[in-house]
Amino acid sequence: MPSPAIAALHRYTLAESPTGDPRALAALAEMLESDAAAAGFGTAREPHPTGDHLVWTLPARGVPGAPLLFLTHYDTVWPVGTLAGMPWTVDGDVIRGPGVYDTKAGIAALLAAVAAAEAPHPEIRVIVVADEEIGSPTATGLVTAEGRRASAVLGMEPPHPGGDLKTGRRGSTRARIEVTGVEAHAALDPDAGANAIDELVDQLLRVREIGAGRPVLVNTGTIAGGGRTNVVAGRAHADLGLRFADPADERAVLGELAALRPVRSSATVTLRLLSHRPTWQPGAGGDELLARIGSVAAGIGQTLAGRPADGAADTNTTGALGRPTVDGLAPRGGGAHARTEWVSAAGVAERTALLTALITGLHRST
Template sequence: MADPHELLALARTMADPVLERWQTLVALETPSGDAGRAAVFGERLAAGLAATADSVRQPPGPDGAHLVAYWNGREAKDDEGEGPPAGHTLLVAHSDTVFPAGTITRRPFALAEDGDTVTGPGVFDMKGSLVAVELAMDLLSRTGASPRRPVRLVVVNDEEIGSPDGSRLVARHAEGAHAVLGLEPPLPGGALKIGRRGVARVRLSVRGVSAHAGLDAALGVSAIDELVDQLTGLRATATSHPDAALNVGTITGGTRANVVADHAEAEIGLRYTTPETEQALLRALLGPTAVRERAALSAELLSHRPAWAMDPANPLAAELIALAATLGMDLPIGSSGGAGDTNLTGALGIPTVDGLGPAGAGAHGEDEHASLSSLLERAALIAAFLVTH
């Protein structure tokens, strides 16, 4: 079995190849929904993982192939004569970013003068995490070690838009998992995420009746007026729940000022921290009652992630914190206001910790950056956890 300190020391010698790999993955842009770019990136990622994985598969999805890599773990009996423990360790990541194609030309990958800060679109969320997991498995390979349990890595290509297809892949591979390690970026200060608010996106559509707004207004039914009333009611429902947040992201409708609008729709974002609030908000949104007699309403759930309640006594987090301490690393814990694929596994009660990507800041923004030294440390921590747990 590899010694955790040996893994960390080895990781710290690999800054140059890590930077080269990081730059390669960042340069291959992967905006959500771009199947062509997802395919190119997936092939390059699969090739890197194949160096250590027992198998790599690329299951298809509407926006291109996702990726699942498998490591068998130790098959031989341990010193006590026992075989490998039951259950696999699931690593969860994503390949897509929020940046449109061409961003890399304006903001190329770069290493700052401090020799540690890396900038570029997607370096923090979450190309650095993909490099870290590759390095973690490479560290085990170089030291002749194997994970204690079988390991699966799921990389979805639609996380930034709510994993409308990728979530089924995460759910499938979460079955039978002993533990789930989310590779999303950490909270400020490198803190692990042991809880997440739930999030949902709903499209609310209204059909009204068009009419001349000056001559025959009474014959019409304004879809826009109906939508405004619906949104006012939804706002009141959200306000009655202290842990709820509602954001009307887009509104469209109507044709011109002298025509009673016969159509309107809004895309609405919801956030919540408890199942009770989640159910109340979704019930109000997905089962609307029209205010106007001739207005027709329909609601479509575009994406949904359940709330993952924070448990300060999370035993998986405690194991990681203790392991990090032996390596001289401090691992704070916290809860995230954002949602991700670990919402699902955490809500299902599977031991889950997220935020194991390298430290940094500025996700989704112009100032996105991440730490090279943190990436090396996180890779060593992941490798040490896999070999000991």
């Protein structure tokens, strides 16, 4: 007989929930809200056309002060229909299925922990984001507002391999370079036009120079433009993925990208940020929070360490705000965004126990 958390994870996994599919997300949201209410949360939503963000509140019981904020998400990278070739399976300790590791097991463990927690505890706030996998473009304002009023922020993203926590993250920005040219007949009057694709190529060479010599990752992920080979292309764009280890480099690179100017006088070049997660550097607030979490973990026989991570998440936002933040509190496993994705059944039990202890004991570890 599976534990309540594993049974819940099974239900969540069968409710496929890709980013940007409001119908699929809504079906899982109903399930999650029902389980959250059963665990004692009051539930609310911030509506968006591409998927609602869920906001849950557990009132304080005997511990006054600012709330403890948990950040998680219910969207996945997997389209509806993935289960047909990547089904839910349990083989000993290994549970497989789309989204089990990133990060539906974290939600299941958190709800099981809240249901098991006893007083006293502070106010608990949970934000369950609908578009985390594309940089939380509609959720960042909500995360910022909730982060500013929290005593501490605990991220429910997957941990490092083996279970260690995450104490910092690279900055991550998705940016689009948009070029408008002038259309003309490519054979009869080419000089009357300004080729947007050619302009875009020249701009991408500049982008490469901007990133060179800095510890910055710049990936041109997609390009598109033009329409016909006998027409000078009037429009083109490229989407960039940028990762930063240092806020100074982040400011410099984004500033230089915003200052790009066209090579062709009749073309225009603009930069649009699709999503932006600032660099979260390890700091005193996070270090002190990690120590407190480690103390609570030791009290239930668990050993935890922490270190920065390369990937980005909503904890970038709260960490960059200077709020005490630690991430990676979802159960251990592996294969995020891969067809080998798996989560440990024992890890689900371990994290449920840890989260229960943190809800009731983190305030006493100061």
